[in-house]
Each structure stands twice: as structure tokens, then as C-alpha cells.
Amino acid sequence: MIAGAGQAGARAAEALRSRGFKGAITMIGDEPHPPYERPQLSKAMLHSPDTPVAYIKQPRDWNEALGVRLKTGAAAVDCDTDRRIVSTADGRSFPFDRLLLATGTRPRRLAALEGASLDVQYLRNVEDAFQFRRHIAARSRIVIVGGGVIGLEAACAAAKSGCHVTVIESEARLLARAFPTLISDLVADRHRSHGVAFVFSATVTGSTSHSVQLSNGTEIVADLVLVGIGVTPSSELAARLGLPTVDGIAVDVCGRTAVSDVFCAGDAALQWSRCHGRAVRVETWANAQNQAIAVAANMIGEINAYNDPPWFWTDQYDLNIQVVGDMRDADHIARGDPASAKFSIIAMRGTEVVGALAVNAAKDMAMLRRIIAANAKPLRAYLESPSYDLRAALKAQ
């Protein structure tokens, strides 16, 4: 049984079959759609209206090709581990032997805009992307709350289409959660050159039917407010199982929760990260795919420790930025010239490479991901040399 029909649930179902599992698989999802990938909701689908939804499989293939009983539009609301039954909001019950929680996350709500008469939206699902696209087409005046990856990708699409865009960020810079200041500045400059305005160190305190009011006393006229202030894990089902759910559902390296035969994968899972030195939730496409595949194998008796370093990317204008591991509280070593908009930064703590980011430098990133995954320990002096071939770090392993 898989609760949650997003990317992690879907990849787990596929992996169960590809590894020879012949038993029944039921996947329950509360969205009206079969599983799809989300990255293009803030990218291609906003830039080109013809971009189709990235379904992982066509609806009929779940049943016909994979033999997965897919229940869409059904929220799993309760779970009885003694009777081994998951119940849905519409009163149906589904039996299970093993349960995968793949319930993901949902957008954190902005209390100051609850009940606003102004158009307010979030960007998590297909309907959200369609709604935002309509505003882009109408050349709306858009306020984006939150200068994180999703808000900025949406800002990029809207600005390129001629919308008037203002981003409100509570921190003093963009992308403060995962990126160094150098990248914040680079990204802000790119947006400004496309007409995006920023208000830093301010929050939204209220709204009228045509504007938002900010903590710094200013008011900004808007047709739409897009809120992108992070996500919270959907862990109600886990809570019904008695699992602790502080910032996610804690799992071991095999994706096992503290309840026997109950596993968790994807955005909702709180898992150990060597790079961070603590348990984190990894809200990335790669994790939703690869951790889910590893956990699915563990559900059918394999022992697969999953410890890939977290990796994600963002595309904004001509910038492809990729990050692996953790860049914070580390020494940064630059490779290439940051002024050229093609460079990498490697993060080291002591002798360990714990993170890296690459701007328009996908080849560097491919090697750096491998170096960090292998916990290779190239000498800092080598990494500081502009001519050092990163492949050597792996050969030295």
C-alpha cells in the first residue's frame, strides 16, 4: 500500500514491479491526477503554455501495464496497524501488509493573507500552475512573497512575459536558506535586469482588494499574490500511527519508520544527511525518485542503505544553478570566475567536501556529486588550483 500518489509513491510502485514483486499494490492519492513530476510547474509550464503535464505514466498504464490499483481523489485519513487497514475520507478501507508513506509536503500558508479579497495563490500542483499561467497571460501585476527557488522561478516566467513583478523577502537577501551571498546577488541582478523589483527585510501584514501592505509601512498594488514561503510535511497519517512528526517523518537509512512494516520516502521523510551532519527533509526531485526506489526495495526484503547527498537545480533566465550537499557553515573554494556566470563553489568542513554549487557548470557538478557521494577527500590545496581535474579526486579513492 502506498499512501500518496506523487513522484515518490509512483517511483516506489514502479520499483516494486521492476524488482519482481508480484503482490497487490494499491496507491492512494488525494489529487484528481495520476502521479506527475512537479519541477516543470514553475518552469516549462509557465514559459510555454503548450507544455503538457509531466505524468509519470498515462492513467490507464498504472492499472494495465503495472497492475497498480490507483485511487485518485482519495485522501488517506486513518491507519489501523493492528487490522492493517488504511481508510480514506470517503469511508473506504484498504488492507496492507507493508505501508509506504509518500505524502510529500504542502505549501506553508501565509496567515496575513488568509481570507484576503485579493487573488492569493500557492504553487504546488497542476491547478496552481494553470492559474498562475492565466495571470501571466493577462500581464497581471504580481507580488511574490518569498525569494526562494519556487517564487523566483515563477518571477522569472512572469517577468519574461511582461508582467510587473515585485518579490517580497523577509531576509536581507534571496535564497538565504541554501545559497551563499554571491549567488543571492547574481540571481537578484539577473531578475532586476528583467524588471523584477525586490523588497527585502519585509513581510506582508495585510491586504486590500487591490494591494498588499508590508511591515515596512509600504503598500504594493497587485492583481495576484503568489506565496512561496516553504512547505510543511503532510504527516497527519503518520501522526495517526503514533509516529513523531516534528518536521517530517523520521526514517532510518532504509526508509523504515519506528512502526514495523511502515516506511516513508520523498519530501515527507526526515533522513540522516552526512553533509548536513543532522537529519533533514530533502525536498528534491532526485530524492523523490532515488530514495523511493531504494525504500521500495527494502519493503520487499532487500537491504539498501540510501545515503545519496541531496541535490537539486533551479533554472532562471540564462542561469542553471545546481546544489549538492550543504553549503552552510563551511569554507568556500571557487573554481572559475564568478563574474563569468560559469563557475562552481566547493564547500569544505575540515578535510571533508560537504557541498558544492555550480552555475552553468553541469560537468563540474556531475563530478562533485560523485566526489561527495563517495566521501572522497581531495586535498584542499588541489581543489584551490584552477587547473585541478576533479576526476583525479575519484581516481585517488
Ligand SMILES: Cc1cc2nc3c(=O)[nH]c(=O)nc-3n(C[C@H](O)[C@H](O)[C@H](O)COP(=O)(O)OP(=O)(O)OC[C@H]3O[C@@H](n4cnc5c(N)ncnc54)[C@H](O)[C@@H]3O)c2cc1C
Ligand atoms: C513548483 C515546484 C517546482 C519544483 N522544482 C524542482 C526542481 O527544479 N528541482 C528539484 O530537485 N525539485 C523540485 N521540486 C521538488 C520536487 O518536485 C519534490 O521534491 C517532489 O515532488 C517530492 O515528491 P513526493 O512524492 O515526496 O511529494 P509530492 O510531490 O508532494 O507528492 C505527495 C502526494 O501525496 C498526496 N497526499 C498527501 N497526503 C495525502 C493523504 N493523506 N492521502 C492521499 N494523498 C496524499 C499529495 O497531495 C501529493 O499528491 C519542485 C516542486 C515544486 C512544487
